[in-house]
Amino acid sequence: xxxxxxxxxxxxxxxxKDCVGIAADRRLGxxxxxxxxxxxxxxxxxxxxxxxxxxxxxxxxxxxxxxEFRMSLFKLRxxxxxxxxxxxxxxxxxxxxxxxxxxxxEPIVAGLDEDNKPFLSCxxxxxSSVKANDFVVSGTCTGNMFGMCEALYRPDLNPDELFxxxxxxxxxxxxxxxxxxxxxxxxIITKDGVMTKELKGRMD
Amino acid sequence: MYIANYFIAQTSTVRSVRLRFDLxxxxxxxxxxxxxxxxxxxxxxxxxxDPSMARRYDASTTTFSPEGRLHQVEYAxxxxxxxxxxxxxxxxxGIVMASERRITSGLLAPAKxxxxxxxxxxxxxxxxxxLTADANILIDQARLRAGRYQYQYQxxxxxxxxxxxxxxxxxxxTQRGGLRPFGVAFLFAGYDEHYxxxxxxxxxxxxxxxxxxxxxxxxxxxxxxxxxxxYQKQPEGEEKMADDDDESGSIPDVQGALxxxxxxxxxxxxxxxxxxxxxxxxxxxxLDDNGQVVTKIxxxxxxxxxxxxxxxxxxxxxxx
Numbered sequence: 001x002x003x004x005x006x007x008x009x010x011x012x013x014x015x016x017k018d019c020v021g022i023a024a025d026r027r028l029g030x031x032x033x034x035x036x037x038x039x040x041x042x043x044x045x046x047x048x049x050x051x052x053x054x055x056x057x058x059x060x061x062x063x064x065x066x067x068e069f070r071m072s073l074f075k076l077r078x079x080x081x082x083x084x085x086x087x088x089x090x091x092x093x094x095x096x097x098x099x100x101x102x103x104x105x106e107p108i109v110a111g112l113d114e115d116n117k118p119f120l121s122c123x124x125x126x127x128s129s130v131k132a133n134d135f136v137v138s139g140t141c142t143g144n145m146f147g148m149c150e151a152l153y154r155p156d157l158n159p160d161e162l163f164x165x166x167x168x169x170x171x172x173x174x175x176x177x178x179x180x181x182x183x184x185x186x187x188i189i190t191k192d193g194v195m196t197k198e199l200k201g202r203m204d
Numbered sequence: 205m206y207i208a209n210y211f212i213a214q215t216s217t218v219r220s221v222r223l224r225f226d227l228x229x230x231x232x233x234x235x236x237x238x239x240x241x242x243x244x245x246x247x248x249x250x251x252x253x254d255p256s257m258a259r260r261y262d263a264s265t266t267t268f269s270p271e272g273r274l275h276q277v278e279y280a281x282x283x284x285x286x287x288x289x290x291x292x293x294x295x296x297x298g299i300v301m302a303s304e305r306r307i308t309s310g311l312l313a314p315a316k317x318x319x320x321x322x323x324x325x326x327x328x329x330x331x332x333x334x335l336t337a338d339a340n341i342l343i344d345q346a347r348l349r350a351g352r353y354q355y356q357y358q359x360x361x362x363x364x365x366x367x368x369x370x371x372x373x374x375x376x377x378t379q380r381g382g383l384r385p386f387g388v389a390f391l392f393a394g395y396d397e398h399y400x401x402x403x404x405x406x407x408x409x410x411x412x413x414x415x416x417x418x419x420x421x422x423x424x425x426x427x428x429x430x431x432x433x434x435y436q437k438q439p440e441g442e443e444k445m446a447d448d449d450d451e452s453g454s455i456p457d458v459q460g461a462l463x464x465x466x467x468x469x470x471x472x473x474x475x476x477x478x479x480x481x482x483x484x485x486x487x488x489x490x491l492d493d494n495g496q497v498v499t500k501i502x503x504x505x506x507x508x509x510x511x512x513x514x515x516x517x518x519x520x521x522x523x524x
Contacts, residue, residue, distance in 0.1 A: 069355040076324070076347050079317050 003104050004125070006031060008179030009041055009054035010139035012149060012170050013110035015118035015132075016162035019190040022050045022110040023166040023199075025139075025174050026183035028057055037182045037203070045071055046081050048189055049111030051091070054138040055125065056104035063105050066094060084111035084119035088129055095127035102126050106138045116191040135169075141177035148173050159188045163197065171201045266381045276385055277378050280408035283387040284334040289421035289472040290320065292331065292391040293435070294403045295461035298490030299393040301331045302465035304421070304473050305483050318501050321487045325350035327360045327497045328394035329489065333421035334408075335387040342386060346370050363394040367404045367412050375410030385409070389420045393489055395497045401489070416455075417464075423472035430468050458488050462502075466514045481508040 008029045013022040028039035042052045043064050051067060053060040070090055074082050082090070088109045095103060108122045122136035123129035130136075135153055137145035148169035157165060166186050174181035184199030261267050262275030269275055288304040303320040322339075323329045324346045332339040349369045353361035370390070377383045385408040392404040392412075405420060406412035417435045419427030436454045456464055469484055486502040502510070 065355055065358065069351045072326070072354075073347060073351050077344075 001031065004055050004106070005140045005179050007055075007057040007060075008140050008177075009060075010137075010141050010145060010170060010174045010177065010180035011041060011052040011054045011108050012135060012137050012145050012166060012173075013050075013052060013108050013120050013122075014135040014149065014153060014157075014162060014166050014169075015120050016157040016159060016188075018112075018116055018118070019159045019162060019188060020050075020110045020112060020118040020120065021159075021162045021166045021186060021188045022052050022108065023170045023184060023186040024052055024054075025170065025180045026185060027180055029179060032178070034182055042185065042187060043067075044187070044194065045087065046111070047194075048116075048191070049082070049084055049087060049109070050187055050189065051087065052108035052110065052138065053105045054108070054140075055106055059103040059105045063091075063094070063103050063107070067091065070094070083113055084109055084121075085113065087111070088119075088121045088123075088131070092123055092127040092129045095123065095125060099126055108136050108138050110136075110189070112189055112191060140179040141173050144173035144176050145169060159190055159195065163188055163195075167197075167199055171199060175202055264381065265378050265383070265385060274378060274409070277409045280385040280387045281389075284389045284407070284420065285422060285424070287333040287335075287389075287421045288320065289419060289423060289427065289469060290331040290333050290391050291417075291419050291427060291431075291465045291468045291472075292393060292403045292405070292415065293417040293431070293456070293461040293465055294401060294415070295458045296455045297401075298458040298461075298488060299395075299401050299403055300458060300461040300465050300489075301329070301391055301393055301487040302462070302469050303331050303333075303485050303487075304469060305485055307483065318485060318487075320485050321501055323499070324366065324392075325354070325360060325394075327396065328363060328366055328392065329487065329499055330393065331391040331420075331487070333389045333391075338386040339388045339390075342370055342373065342388060342390070345373055360396060362396045362398055363392065363402045363404065364399075364414075366394070367392050367406060371406050371410045371412045373410075374406070374408060378409060391418070391420060393487075395489065395491070419468060419472070421472075427468045427472045430471055431464070434464055434467070458490055462486060462488065462510050463514050463517065466510050467518075470514070480511055484511070486510065 008027050009025060011024040013020060022042050024041040026037050026039055027034055028036035039057065041054060041060060042050050045051050045067065053063055071082050091107050091109065102125045104125055106123065106125055109119065111119050113119050120133065120136050121129050121131045122138050135149045137149060152165045152169050163186055170184050181201060182203055184201055186197050186199060188195045261269040265274060265276040288306040290301065290303040293300045301321065305319055320331050321329055322332065322343045324343065328350060346366060350361045350366055353365065374386050377385045387408060389405065389407045395401050403415050404412050405415055405418050417431045419431065466484065473483065481504050484507055486507050489497060489499045492498045
């Protein structure tokens with residue numbers, strides 16, 4: 001049993017035309033037992049920025065609180081929002097600080113930068129990050145998610161098309177994974193705001 | 205020779221200096237090669253010829269004077285009385301803080317955001333009077349404290365906890381040796397769910413107290429006089445009702461408090477008129493419809509509107 005699959009998770013983020021979307025499952029389990037079906041793994045840190053945290057649930061919550069602390073301190077001192085790339089670098093540094101006793105989380109950063117261009121990145125549990133301009137995935141069924149995204153993704157999707165691509169990719173991926181699923185949520189971020197939709201999927 | 209805490213008093217010329225070892229012995233060191241060898245050992249040097257008692261006990265914060273005063277702390281408070289004025293007023297439904305922007309030179313680059321108001325957390329802000337450099341240290345400490353509390357308890361820090369922390373930090377510098385006190389006074393404005401809106405004032409000694417309305421900085425006495433009479437004014441023409449024990453009825457709302465704050469600043473600042481809008485910074489804190497704290501630093505236009513309202517108010521009531 002791997003510590004990264006103790007609680008179970010599945011997160012996908014995709015870029016569209018002047019928009020980004022992030023989708024996550026809702027399951028919180030303790031190994032094979034499902035404990036909650038409304039566990040939040042995606043967090044809106046700023047009006048146009050989401051962070052998705054996949055992995056051990058306690059570290060998901062702790063890292064979220066830590067990130068909240070660091071980002072609010074940044075905002076107070078520098079009197080501006082943190083650009084997505086800077087969030088990515090901060091997360092990377094936070095994770096590497098615990099190089100020999102890491103947080104068991106593999107985060108995803110998804111947002112719009114100051115010019116409202118999409119930004120996507122994901123990293124491993126010790127902070128090695130990689131940027132993408134199409135999609136990023138994280139969780140217990142990354143193999144499934146990579147396959148679905150590769151099949152359904154097209155560049156320059158508008159928000160509604162992006163929602164469809166994200167929702168279908170996520171639902172099909174988690175259906176073949178015992179540790180993730182039990183519902184889903186999708187957030188689409190555009191320069192005008194965030195659209196959030198709950199997904200109705202197989203509750204098993 | 206063991207040289208402990210000592211003072212030297214300059215004699216008529218710089219040719220020789222007299223050392224006093226805490227009233228026990230007195231040694232004269234001349235300005236010759238041998239005598240000058242002792243000069244690097246001198247640590248506390250008071251080269252002014254001032255016979256007053258304070259002088260002997262004011263060079264170190266760790267020393268009480270015979271009258272039981274800490275002179276360094278008092279001198280720090282003096283430094284603030286030369287700084288730009290700040291007014292804070294607790295309104296019925298929020299808090300107002302107004303401060304004087306001291307523009308020392310037309311060549312100074314314009315401030316990007318605020319010069320006098322600093323945010324410590326989403327629900328707390330402060331105004332500064334005194335040495336800005338000292339204030340920056342304390343503001344950062346306050347921000348860290350508020351952030352850590354929020355991180356630990358997942359709740360916003362109660363206002364008094366935050367103020368007390370900053371003040372305890374300041375107090376350290378009035379008791380440990382070798383360090384001077386911070387030359388800053390703060391007005392803290394904040395909201396928590398336990399006690400609602402609160403206004404606190406703190407000074408270099410590390411003392412703080414909660415206020416309904418107060419002034420710090422230059423001419424604060426004149427400002428306080430106005431507040432004493434105008435803060436809980438009875439509405440004109442009405443008598444105090446026999447059953448009117450709700451004193452909040454006469455406390456101004458945020459808009460009224462803004463006007464009162466401008467009135468106070470007009471009195472404490474030199475000059476007024478059309479340039480006054482640039483020299484004032486107005487800040488308000490209130491709750492929105494969802495019960496969330498919303499803060500605002502007024503724009504120049506909005507500030508001018510308040511100033512104009514105050515001017516017409518004073519003109520219509522016949523005040524000079």
